Amino acid sequence: MKAAITATAKYLPANILSNHDLELMLETNDEWIRSRTGISERRILKDPEKATSFMCGEVARQLLEKRGITASEIELIIVATMTPDMLFPSTACLVQSIIGADNAWAFDLNAACSGFLYALNTAARFIECGTHKKVMVIGADKMSSIIDYTDRSTAILFGDGAGGVILEPATSEGCGILDTRMYSDGASGKNHLLMTGGGSLNPASHETIDKKMHYIYQDGRQVFKSAVIAMAEVAAEIMSRNNLTADDIDYLVPHQANQRIISATAERMGVDESKVMSNVAMYGNTTAGTIPICLAELDEQQKLHSGSNLVLVSFGAGYTWGGIYVKWQ
Numbered sequence: 001m002k003a004a005i006t007a008t009a010k011y012l013p014a015n016i017l018s019n020h021d022l023e024l025m026l027e028t029n030d031e032w033i034r035s036r037t038g039i040s041e042r043r044i045l046k047d048p049e050k051a052t053s054f055m056c057g058e059v060a061r062q063l064l065e066k067r068g069i070t071a072s073e074i075e076l077i078i079v080a081t082m083t084p085d086m087l088f089p090s091t092a093c094l095v096q097s098i099i100g101a102d103n104a105w106a107f108d109l110n111a112a113c114s115g116f117l118y119a120l121n122t123a124a125r126f127i128e129c130g131t132h133k134k135v136m137v138i139g140a141d142k143m144s145s146i147i148d149y150t151d152r153s154t155a156i157l158f159g160d161g162a163g164g165v166i167l168e169p170a171t172s173e174g175c176g177i178l179d180t181r182m183y184s185d186g187a188s189g190k191n192h193l194l195m196t197g198g199g200s201l202n203p204a205s206h207e208t209i210d211k212k213m214h215y216i217y218q219d220g221r222q223v224f225k226s227a228v229i230a231m232a233e234v235a236a237e238i239m240s241r242n243n244l245t246a247d248d249i250d251y252l253v254p255h256q257a258n259q260r261i262i263s264a265t266a267e268r269m270g271v272d273e274s275k276v277m278s279n280v281a282m283y284g285n286t287t288a289g290t291i292p293i294c295l296a297e298l299d300e301q302q303k304l305h306s307g308s309n310l311v312l313v314s315f316g317a318g319y320t321w322g323g324i325y326v327k328w329q
């Protein structure tokens with residue numbers, strides 16, 4: 001039995017932070033940001049009372065409505081995030097409470113920018129083994145909560161957003177999540193993209209605040225080099241394992257960190273730009289949100305048809321990376 005995506009949804013906060021807004025806050029400029037990253041603007045969840053679970057709740061409600069099911073029918077909720085509302089309880093439990101999914105169990109999964117692919121892969125196993133029939137998988141991050149808006153090397157890159165899917169047993173022969181390949185490399189990645197404060201190593205203290213340890217730190221050049229190689233390699237591996245040529249692929253859905261990384265991945269795969277999903281210009285990098293937001297937009301635009309071949313690829317902190325081949329049902 002295969003697992004198929006039966007509904008998609010996204011939530012982006014209304015508030016826009018444009019490159020021009022950032023020009024007023026930082027030593028940067030629109031031209032630099034667009035040419036180095038492809039980003040023009042990102043969304044920010046401004047309301048201090050609202051956090052990641054709010055965005056997930058908006059996604060979850062839409063998913064139920066689109067699929068025409070009640071919250072009680074959901075058996076498992078997995079939220080991929082690295083910006084949970086709080087360290088515990090999990091954001092997935094908060095989402096369960098928001099929608100009233102009283103028959104579900106729920107947990108968070110943290111694999112940074114690869115969180116959604118890790119979660120989708122995990123969720124698929126529960127469907128494939130026959131124990132679960134309806135699983136909700138959401139990827140969401142309120143990146144503005146961990147960004148230092150005086151640091152131009154990270155402030156320009158990230159935005160807030162959420163997306164998600166419902167997974168169910170595939171009903172069309174040969175459709176669903178057909179292949180998954182996940183990687184981690186903590187030895188190479190652990191020092192290049194991280195947030196050191198607020199965990200059990202450096203619990204919150206005046207010192208951690210003074211040292212700005214509750215903000216994201218990234219060695220951008222290093223991460224860029226690794227991302228370009230790893231995303232292209234895992235995409236090529238998914239293609240060769242499934243005998244897919246570039247022509248067979250209807251859409252490449254890459255993690256949205258930087259347009260240059262997206263284009264390099266597509267070029268290595270030989271996939272034409274017209275088949276590459278990109279919305280990084282509008283939303284920046286929403287971390288675990290990027291891929292499900294892309295899926296929801298393709299779905300809204302009615303570009304996904306039965307038999308469409310999608311290759312999803314991601315790379316992020318850890319390092320974590322991976323690829324998933326989906327034949328749309």
Ligand code: UT7
Pocket residue numbers: 027028029032033036037113152153156219220221222223224227256257258261285287315316317
């Ligand atoms: O999703 C998780 C994975 N994360 C990623 O995939 C991000 C990967 N990294 C990147 O996307 C890129 O490395 C960045 C966009 C972060 C940076 O682009 P880059 O082409 O690697 O630039 P750089 O860091 O090598 O900096 C080039 C120059 C430097 O000046 P000098 O040393 O050449 O004089 C920087 O100081 O650009 C300068 N610079 C800026 N200038 C204007 C760095 N940030 C900015 C800025 N505005 N915001």
